[in-house]
Each structure stands twice: as C-alpha cells, then as structure tokens.
Amino acid sequence: MSKPTPLSGFPEWLPPQRMIELSFLERLRSTFELHGFAPLETRAVEPLDQLLRKGETSKEVYVLRRLQAGPDEEDDSLGLHFDLTVPFARFVLENAGKLAFPFRRYQIQKVWRGERPAAGRYREFLQADIDIVDRDTLPPHYEAELPLVIGDALGGLPIPPVRILVNNRKLAEGFYRGLGLTEPDEALRAIDKLDKIGPAGVTELLAQTAGASDSQAKACLALAEISASDASFVDAVRALGVEHELLDDGLTELAAVIETGRDHSPGLVHASLKIARGLDYYTGTVYETELVGYEQFGSVCSGGRYDNLASSGADHFPGVGISIGVSRLLGLLFNASALTVSRSVPTAVLVALPQEEVRPTSNRVAAALRARGVPTEVAPSAAKFGKQIRFAERRGIPFVWFPGAEGAPDEVKDIRSGEQVAADAAVWAPPASDLHPIVQGGR
Amino acid sequence: MSKPTPLSGFPEWLPPQRMIELSFLERLRSTFELHGFAPLETRAVEPLDQLLRKGETSKEVYVLRRLQAGPDEEDDSLGLHFDLTVPFARFVLENAGKLAFPFRRYQIQKVWRGERPAAGRYREFLQADIDIVDRDTLPPHYEAELPLVIGDALGGLPIPPVRILVNNRKLAEGFYRGLGLTEPDEALRAIDKLDKIGPAGVTELLAQTAGASDSQAKACLALAEISASDASFVDAVRALGVEHELLDDGLTELAAVIETGRDHSPGLVHASLKIARGLDYYTGTVYETELVGYEQFGSVCSGGRYDNLASSGADHFPGVGISIGVSRLLGLLFNASALTVSRSVPTAVLVALPQEEVRPTSNRVAAALRARGVPTEVAPSAAKFGKQIRFAERRGIPFVWFPGAEGAPDEVKDIRSGEQVAADAAVWAPPASDLHPIVQGGR
Numbered sequence: 001m002s003k004p005t006p007l008s009g010f011p012e013w014l015p016p017q018r019m020i021e022l023s024f025l026e027r028l029r030s031t032f033e034l035h036g037f038a039p040l041e042t043r044a045v046e047p048l049d050q051l052l053r054k055g056e057t058s059k060e061v062y063v064l065r066r067l068q069a070g071p072d073e074e075d076d077s078l079g080l081h082f083d084l085t086v087p088f089a090r091f092v093l094e095n096a097g098k099l100a101f102p103f104r105r106y107q108i109q110k111v112w113r114g115e116r117p118a119a120g121r122y123r124e125f126l127q128a129d130i131d132i133v134d135r136d137t138l139p140p141h142y143e144a145e146l147p148l149v150i151g152d153a154l155g156g157l158p159i160p161p162v163r164i165l166v167n168n169r170k171l172a173e174g175f176y177r178g179l180g181l182t183e184p185d186e187a188l189r190a191i192d193k194l195d196k197i198g199p200a201g202v203t204e205l206l207a208q209t210a211g212a213s214d215s216q217a218k219a220c221l222a223l224a225e226i227s228a229s230d231a232s233f234v235d236a237v238r239a240l241g242v243e244h245e246l247l248d249d250g251l252t253e254l255a256a257v258i259e260t261g262r263d264h265s266p267g268l269v270h271a272s273l274k275i276a277r278g279l280d281y282y283t284g285t286v287y288e289t290e291l292v293g294y295e296q297f298g299s300v301c302s303g304g305r306y307d308n309l310a311s312s313g314a315d316h317f318p319g320v321g322i323s324i325g326v327s328r329l330l331g332l333l334f335n336a337s338a339l340t341v342s343r344s345v346p347t348a349v350l351v352a353l354p355q356e357e358v359r360p361t362s363n364r365v366a367a368a369l370r371a372r373g374v375p376t377e378v379a380p381s382a383a384k385f386g387k388q389i390r391f392a393e394r395r396g397i398p399f400v401w402f403p404g405a406e407g408a409p410d411e412v413k414d415i416r417s418g419e420q421v422a423a424d425a426a427v428w429a430p431p432a433s434d435l436h437p438i439v440q441g442g443r
Numbered sequence: 444m445s446k447p448t449p450l451s452g453f454p455e456w457l458p459p460q461r462m463i464e465l466s467f468l469e470r471l472r473s474t475f476e477l478h479g480f481a482p483l484e485t486r487a488v489e490p491l492d493q494l495l496r497k498g499e500t501s502k503e504v505y506v507l508r509r510l511q512a513g514p515d516e517e518d519d520s521l522g523l524h525f526d527l528t529v530p531f532a533r534f535v536l537e538n539a540g541k542l543a544f545p546f547r548r549y550q551i552q553k554v555w556r557g558e559r560p561a562a563g564r565y566r567e568f569l570q571a572d573i574d575i576v577d578r579d580t581l582p583p584h585y586e587a588e589l590p591l592v593i594g595d596a597l598g599g600l601p602i603p604p605v606r607i608l609v610n611n612r613k614l615a616e617g618f619y620r621g622l623g624l625t626e627p628d629e630a631l632r633a634i635d636k637l638d639k640i641g642p643a644g645v646t647e648l649l650a651q652t653a654g655a656s657d658s659q660a661k662a663c664l665a666l667a668e669i670s671a672s673d674a675s676f677v678d679a680v681r682a683l684g685v686e687h688e689l690l691d692d693g694l695t696e697l698a699a700v701i702e703t704g705r706d707h708s709p710g711l712v713h714a715s716l717k718i719a720r721g722l723d724y725y726t727g728t729v730y731e732t733e734l735v736g737y738e739q740f741g742s743v744c745s746g747g748r749y750d751n752l753a754s755s756g757a758d759h760f761p762g763v764g765i766s767i768g769v770s771r772l773l774g775l776l777f778n779a780s781a782l783t784v785s786r787s788v789p790t791a792v793l794v795a796l797p798q799e800e801v802r803p804t805s806n807r808v809a810a811a812l813r814a815r816g817v818p819t820e821v822a823p824s825a826a827k828f829g830k831q832i833r834f835a836e837r838r839g840i841p842f843v844w845f846p847g848a849e850g851a852p853d854e855v856k857d858i859r860s861g862e863q864v865a866a867d868a869a870v871w872a873p874p875a876s877d878l879h880p881i882v883q884g885g886r
Contacts, residue, residue: 003755004537007521010488012534014541015481015548022482033789034813036820038458039465043567044487044553045453060510066557067491067504067522078450079510091455094447098457100787100837102823105458110487114509124486139824141802152813263803264810312446344543346476359584360706367707370477370595377479380545381582394543 009115009123011327013334016344021126021330023341023439024157025108028128028324031153032106037130040105042087044112045078050090060113080112084129085281085303085321089310092133092317101317102134102142108326122327129303131321133310138318140253143285143305144260146322150289150301151261151268154324158441159333160292162301165227165272166257167286169304171250172276175223175237178244179216185280186210191224192276224274230262231255233271250284257285283307287322291332300329333441342438343396346375348430349412350392351401353379361403365410368425369401374435376401389415398434401425452558452566454770456777459787464569464773466784466882467600468551471571471767474596475549480573483548485530487555488521493533503556523555527572528724528746528764532753535576535760544760545577545585551769565770572746574764576753581761583696586728586748587703589765593732593744594704594711597767601884602776603735605744608670608715609700610729612747614693615719618666618680621687622659628723629653634667635719667717673705674698676714693727700728726750730765734775743772776884785881786839789818791873792855793835794844796822804846808853811868812844817878819844832858841877844868 006012013021029039051061061079081087084107092103108128115121130149132142147164154162172191176184190205197205199221206212206220219240226236234251254271261269277286284305291300303322310317333339349369351362362378369376379388385402392400392415401423404410412428413420429435449455456464472482494504504522524530527550535546551571558564573592575585590607597605615634619627633648640648642664649655649663662683669679677694697714704712720729727748734743746765753760776782792812794805805821812819822831828845835843835858844866847853855871856863872878 003758004490004493004533006537007486007488007490010486012486013484014538015483018482018484021484034816034818036788036790036818038788039461040458041456041461041464043450043453043455044555045450045567047447047450050447062507063510064505064507064523064557066559067506068557080507090447094449095457100834104788104820112487114507114511116509124488134823141799260803264806315446345479345481345547347479356584360703363707373477375477375479377547380577391543 008117009121011122011125011331013330016341017330017334019341019344019346019437020339020439021326023437024326024330025128027156028108028153028326029106031149031156032128032130035104035130035149035152037104037106037149040088040091040107041109042081042084042091042107044080044110046081046087046090048077048079050086051079051082053086060115062112062114080114082113083111084109084127084323085131085306085309088129088131088321089133089306089317089319092310092319093312093315096135096315096317102132102138104130104132106130122331125325125327128324128326129321131319133317133319136316136318138305138307138320140256140284141260142320143253144257146303146320147257147261147269147287148264150322150324151265154289154301155265155268158339158439159329160294160338160441162268163290163292164261164269164301165275165288165290166254166261166269167271167273167275168250168254168257169282169284169286170246171237171254171273172223174244174246174248174250175240175242176210176220178242178247179212179219181210181212181216181220183210187212187220188276191220191274194221194224194274226273227271229258229267229270231259233258233273237273253284277302277304281306281309285320291329294332294336297332300325300332338441340440340442342440343398345377345395345397346437347377347395347397348374348435349376349399349401350388350397351376351378351403352385352388353382354403354405356382358403365401365403365425369428372429374429389413396437399430451560452564454565454568454774456773459784460773460777462784462787462789462880463782463882464769466880467769467773468571470599471551471596471769472549474592474599475571475573478547478573478592478595480547480549480592483531483534483550484552485524485527485534485550487523487553489524489530489533491520491522493529494522494525496529503558505555505557523557525556526554527552527570527766528574528749528752531572531574531764532576532749532760532762535753535762536755536758539578539758539760545575545581547573547575549573565774568768568770571767571769572764574762576760576762579759579761581748581750581763583699583727584703585763586696587700589746589763590700590704590712590730591707593765593767594708597732597744598708598711601782601882602772603737603781603884605711606733606735607704607712607744608718608731608733609697609704609712610714610716610718611693611697611700612725612727612729613689614680614697614716615666617687617690617693618683618685619653619663621685621690622655622662624653624655624659624663626653630655630663631719634663634717637664637667637717669716670714672701672710672713674702676701676716680716696727720745720747724749724752728763734772737775737779740775743768743775781884783883785883786841788820788838788840789880790820790838790840791817791878792819792842792844793831793840794819794821794846795828795831796825797846797848799825801846808844808846808868812871815872817872832856839880842873 282304286304289301725747729747731742732744
C-alpha cells in the first residue's frame with residue numbers, strides 16, 4: 001500500500017499530545033465527580049429522525065449504511081450523533097424509570113459533523129458535557145451552579161483563564177417582544193451575527209428578517225452592547241425603557257447566575273447580552289466561554305437551559321447543560337505551542353539489559369518497580385549501554401537501571417544529571433515529580 | 444416524540460454500570476502505563492479501501508455518507524473502523540517519522556461492525572488494545588511479554604481468573620505443510636471450527652477445502668488436541684512424527700512464550716494448539732483468553748503477531764498485539780449479575796439545605812469538602828430533612844451534612860448507621876472506604 005495521508009477534519013494527536021489530552025480528561029472527570037455528576041456514555045448513533053428534529057442541524061449529519069445491507073433492508077436510518085445533548089435527552093426519556101431525579105451526569109465522547117471539508121473545521125471532535133435534568137420542573141439554581149463547576153474544572157488546567165459569558169433567552173425574547181417585534185427568533189439570529197457582520201449588517205438583517213425599524217434595531221444593538229460582571233446590567237437594560245414580563249423573568253434569572261458567580265468565583269462569570277447560541281433548543285440561560293488571549297477563536301465551552309428537548313407525552317424533563325469543546329481547546333493550544341509534556345512515554349525507568357540471556361533478571365527488576373507504581377519497561381535488546389541510554393533519552397525517560405552482575409548491587413542512573421547510585425528495586429522510587437509525565441502550559 | 448426504545452446491537456449502560464466500566468478502564472490504563480505503553484487514539488473512520496484490504500471483513504463495515512453531500516462529491520469513501528489494529532497499522536505508517544521504535548501503545552476505543560442485527564451480537568463495542576511494533580524486525584520476546592501485561596491488567600479486576608491460550612501460526616502451517624497439505628490456511632480455517640462442528644465435521648471440511656486424506660485429517664485433529672501449561676507440548680507434537688522447518692520455528696517460539704509465562708505468572712499462559720483466530724493478518728503467535736466459569740462464551744481477549752499489516756514500499760513494521768473485549772467482558776458479567784458497585788453516583792456527601800435562602804452556606808460547605816477531594820453535592824431543594832435523607836438513600840450516598848443554625852456546629856450523619864456527630868467541613872473526611880464507590884465481583 002502507499003503511505004497514508006491525514007484526512008481533513010479528523011485530527012489525530014501523537015502520543016505526547018494524547019498524554020496531555022488524557023491529563024485534561026482526568027482533571028475534568030475528577031472535578032465533575034467531585035460535584036456529584038455520574039458518568040454516562042451513550043451509543044455513537046441515533047435514529048436519523050431523532051437527529052433531524054432540529055432542521056437546522058440536518059446538514060451536519062453523517063448517515064450510516066451497512067456495506068452489505070440487503071436490498072430489502074431499511075437503509076439510512078441511523079446517523080452519528082453531532083452533539084451529546086440530543087443523545088442524552090433521548091437516554092433520559094428511554095430510561096426515566098431507572099434514573100433518580102434530579103439526574104446529574106457527565107459525558108465525555110467524540111461527536112461527528114458531516115461538514116463539507118474545509119481548513120480548520122473538525123468533522124470528528126471530543127466534547128465533555130455536564131447536564132442536570134429534573135422531572136417536570138428544574139429549579140433555577142442549577143443555571144447558576146453549572147458555570148461554577150466548569151470554572152473549577154478548567155481552572156485546574158494549565159491553560160489561560162476563562163471568562164464565562166452568560167445571557168438569557170427570556171431576557172432577549174422579552175426585550176424584542178416588548179419593543180414590538182413579533183419574530184424574536186429572527187432578531188436573535190441576526191444579533192448572533194454581530195461579531196461577523198458588524199452593527200450595520202445586523203441593522204439591515206433585522207429589518208429584512210425581523211421587520212425591525214431603525215429605532216427598534218438601535219434598541220436591539222444597545223441591548224447587545226451591555227455587559228457586566230455584576231448585576232449592574234439590570235439597570236442598564238431598564239434604562240432602555242422596554243417592558244415585558246418575559247424580560248423581567250430573564251433579568252431576575254440572569255442576575256441570580258451572575259451574583260452566585262461573584263460570590264463563589266469572582267471574575268469568572270460575566271453577563272454579556274449579545275450571546276445568542278445558534279441551536280434552537282435553548283429556552284433560558286445560555287453560556288459561552290472565552291479563553292483569555294484566544295478570544296478571536298470563539299467559544300471553547302457553551303451550553304444553556306433547555307425545557308423542551310426531553311419530552312414525550314406527559315413526561316417532561318427540563319435540563320441545563322454545558323459542553324467543553326476539548327478538541328477545539330487543545331487544537332488552539334497545540335497550534336500556539338502553549339502546552340508541553342515532560343516526556344513522550346509514561347515510562348519513568350528503563351531497565352537495561354546486559355545480555356539477552358539475563359532478560360528474566362531485568363524483567364524481575366521491572367516487576368518489582370511496577371509493583372510499587374513505578375512505570376517501567378525493559379530495554380528492547382542487549383545493545384551497548386550507551387545505545388540503551390540513548391533509547392531512554394529519545395523518549396525523555398529520566399532513569400536507567402543497571403542490574404548488578406555477579407552479586408554486585410544494582411545501580412540506577414539519572415540520565416539528566418548523570419548521577420548513578422546503588423539501588424534496590426524493592427525499595428527505590430523516583431522523586432514524585434518524575435513518577436509521571438508533567439503537563440505544563442505557557443509558550 | 445414517542446418514548447424511544449433501545450437499538451439492537453448498541454448496548455448502553457446505566458450510570459452504575461458505567462461507573463464499573465470506568466473503574467475497569469482506569470485499571471487497564473494504569474497497568475498499561477506501568478508497562479510503558481503510551482496512549483493513542485485514532486479517528487473513528489478509515490478510508491474504505493483500507494478497511495477492505497482483508498476481504499473477509501468487508502461484510503462488517505459501516506459506510507459513512509454526508510447527509511447533504513453534493514451529487515459531485517465522492518461518496519462512500521469512509522467507513523467506521525471494525526477493530527483498532529488496522530487503524531494503528533495505518534497510523535504507524537503515516538507517522539513513522541515522528542515515532543520512536545520499538546513503539547508501545549495502548550488504545551481504548553469503540554469499534555463498530557455493520558452486522559446483520561441479531562440477539563447478543565454487538566454492533567458497537569469497546570476494545571482495549573496493546574501493541575508493540577518495531578521497524579524491520581520485531582524480537583520474539585515481545586510475544587512472551589504481552590500476555591503477562593494482560594495478566595497483570597485483568598488480574599487486578601474483580602473478575603474470575605483468566606487463562607490465556609496461545610498457539611503459533613508457523614507451528615500450525617509447518618505441521619500442515621509437513622503433512623503434505625498445500626492449503627494450510629484452509630486447514631487452519633477448518634480447525635478453527637472444531638468447537639462448533641466437532642471432529643467429524645472438521646474431518647469432512649478438511650477433505651473438502653484442504654484436500655486432506657483421512658490420515659492427514661487425523662493428524663490435524665491430533666495436533667489440535669494438544670494443550671499444556673509447560674513446554675511438554677513440544678514432545679507431544681514431535682511424537683506425531685511430522686517434520687518441517689516452519690514447525691521447528693513455531694515450536695521454539697511458542698515454548699519461549701509458555702516458559703516466560705510460567706516464570707512470571709504460573710497458571711496464566713497455556714499452549715493450546717487448536718487456537719486459530721479468524722483474521723488473516725496474524726503470522727506468528729496467536730492468543731485467545733478464557734474467563735474461568737464463562738468458557739462457553741468464547742474469548743474475551745485475543746490477538747497475535749502480524750508481520751505484514753504495516754508495510755508500505757520499503758517501510759516494514761512488524762507488530763504484536765492483544766485486544767481486550769471490554770464490552771463483551773462486561774456484558775457477560777452484567778448478565779450474570781457478577782459485578783456490583785456500592786452506590787449509583789460518585790457523591791460521598793449530600794449537604795442538606797435548611798432553607799432555600801441559605802443555599803450559599805450549603806454551597807460553601809460543599810466547596811470546602813470538595814477542596815479536600817470529597818465528592819459532594821447540595822440538596823436540590825429545602826424539603827423536610829427526612830426527604831433530603833431519602834434523596835441520599837436512593838442513590839447510596841453514605842453521608843448527609845447538616846449546616847449548623849445560628850452558631851451551632853455543623854453535624855454529619857452516616858445514614859447507614861444513623862450515627863450523627865458534630866463536624867467541621869474544613870477538616871472532616873469520610874473513611875477512605877467511603878470516599879469513592881467500591882466495585883466488587885461475585886454474585
């Protein structure tokens with residue numbers, strides 16, 4: 001076969017990058033569990049009709065076909081999921097009788113989008129989601145809790161600080177309705193394009209799609225300009241002089257989210273009234289997240305409250321969730337060379353091999369070290385010791401172990417300092433800082 | 444929408460089962476890293492021509508199509524991977540210049556097989572693979588090493604003991620050729636069906652497909668009957684009186700694997716000369732694994748040596764690998780109710796909520812406990828304490844925390860014993876055995 005080449009949109013990390021990714025996932029997982037979220041994994045596929053409930057996303061689905069499907073076999077009925085929220089909502093409906101509500105879960109999985117190939121656009125990527133759903137009603141305090149969990153999770157990673165930007169769909173819809181606009185979804189969609197097409201473009205779009213007059217468009221833009229890290233945004237909105245019951249609800253809910261954020265993690269959570277989120281299923285609070293210094297690349301972590309996604313007949317499970325774009329975040333930081341790992345393998349000790357015949361001796365040293373948690377491998381062949389040391393060097397393995405010949409004690413060499421000392425595999429351990437690879441941020 | 448129903452072949456675990464699965468994966472991952480295997484994850488898709496290189500497997504592939512693909516767009520060119528070995532071989536060829544050889548990696552991912560739907564047949568399942576590849580030549584000691592790594596990994600899990608059954612393709616091919624059979628692959632395929640169709644059926648098949656006479660078929664069956672937990676199988680094979688150079692090589696290699704196994708992990712590794720493995724790419728040692736007490740369900744962990752899978756022009760990367768069928772193993776044990784977990788959420792402490800107004804107080808208790816690694820959540824609402832305790836009981840959360848009112852000390856209650864004591868969130872911790880859910884085996 002000819003040498004394979006990468007597939008556009010399907011990123012693959014080399015092992016050092018995967019080690020960084022795993023250290024991130026371990027941090028996310030443990031933080032989510034500290035906050036009481038239970039793990040869940042759903043199948044990769046959903047019935048196509050489920051995936052297409054939101055027409056907007058239909059263009060992004062990969063459809064599956066059995067290569068050897070018979071002519072009478074139903075085809076094209078399954079697609080790969082494009083997010084983890086739609087599968088989670090389906091899972092909750094399917095298994096409601098076996099779950100205890102409110103149900104908190106995290107889910108870390110690949111998702112796929114059948115995008116037209118384009119530079120920098122992922123067609124396969126990893127997401128890490130947390131959601132809380134309840135039966136019938138979901139108290140608003142969960143909308144304040146989720147960004148704090150995300151702040152804890154991302155705050156423990158060697159990345160720049162994040163700013164979680166929060167808005168509320170009721171606030172926006174109430175404002176637009178209070179202005180007299182009868183197509184609030186269209187207005188929201190236009191505002192969502194503000195960063196791309198600028199105020200003049202949005203004004204034009206608001207006139208075209210939402211029937212907004214100049215003064216209505218001005219008010220919409222004025223709302224979108226409001227941002228604050230405390231509840232002062234409420235007065236700023238009130239000053240625009242628009243009245244609507246939904247607007248009142250949205251202001252109250254958003255103020256609670258912002259104030260809880262200030263109380264728990266000052267500087268983390270900000271009101272930003274231009275945040276819209278494209279997906280139709282959000283009904284209340286919506287979140288986006290900027291990575292400080294990487295704002296121009298967009299949100300690395302988004303979500304919101306959805307009241308109608310998991311509903312079937314009389315069963316109704318409102319929820320709120322946030323999704324960290326793990327591949328997106330790592331892709332940004334890898335491209336900026338902003339993450340490093342101290343070695344390219346987990347191995348802390350390479351046991352040298354004096355001759356092939358004494359491999360069992362080297363194996364026993366390795367087993368003794370592993371039994372106490374020290375990642376160890378044995379040299380591939382009984383080459384000259386200089387070559388065995390270079391084997392370790394190339395991988396960043398910090399220690400090489402030399403089994404003692406004929407009753408002499410074993411010795412272990414720190415190949416960075418060159419220091420070599422007598423050692424017993426039953427008791428020796430590397431410094432804690434050398435036991436596992438260290439992931440660091442910064443350029 | 445109507446209530447969703449499960450999809451045949453796409454198993455999904457409830458959170459308690461997923462917690463068990465994660466504890467298994469954590470054990471596998473840490474064992475693989477202790478043995479110096481670096482992590483890798485490859486994309487879920489491969490070009491279809493890659494997946495179809497082995498004609499035998501073509502019937503099992505899921506092909507992808509972009510739902511909105513244009514008429515001029517190449518279609519049907521990508522498929523979901525059906526194992527992790529073919530993608531790994533492709534990854535090695537693609538990235539050889541960036542890897543250090545010998546290259547040890549582990550890979551834990553879902554795979555998909557586009558099987559006709561049938562009871563008990565998985566179409567999506569999780570595998571955990573380890574492989575070692577080298578450039579040009581791969582020393583045989585790696586074939587002895589891999590089963591020991593698997594023994595360490597599975598031996599640490601709360602499951603019945605395993606027996607790794609080993610054979611060697613050279614041994615079998617040499618024996619068949621030494622017998623005078625010119626279609627050794629066909630002979631191997633017939634022997635592979637021994638457990639399904641019995642000796643009479645195999646004899647018939649050997650005659651039909653491999654042109655074997657009665658005495659040749661008898662010799663093939665005699666070989667397949669040989670098994671041993673030491674090198675005594677060599678004499679048993681020699682006693683059959685067949686001579687071939689490949690047979691000699693195979694006997695030497697298999698004896699080394701069995702003897703290394705005896706030295707390191709007595710009782711783990713057995714020679715079993717009926718083991719064939721269906722896939723064409725194996726060229727030396729092959730492995731299957733029985734779970735003691737579940738032998739009738741087949742192998743839970745299989746693999747072998749492949750010399751020609753990762754080759755491109757002058758680049759040649761022989762390898763050896765073993766794959767643990769994680770979904771298969773868990774499916775067997777879940778069906779037998781042979782695994783339990785001590786609670787259905789990670790949470791160790793539920794902080795009670797006296798009134799909604801003092802939620803910030805309960806939040807601060809939770810934050811203090813989490814800061815010291817205690818998984819904690821706050822009660823969803825300020826219901827009666829009896830109801831809040833039942834919330835914890837339903838999930839198996841062992842402790843409920845009561846913030847003290849008006850200067851009184853906080854108290855924490857072990858809801859299993861009913862014992863309630865004064866406690867300070869800045870110093871209190873649950874017993875280590877209650878900190879995280881405990882996974883146990885047995886019925």
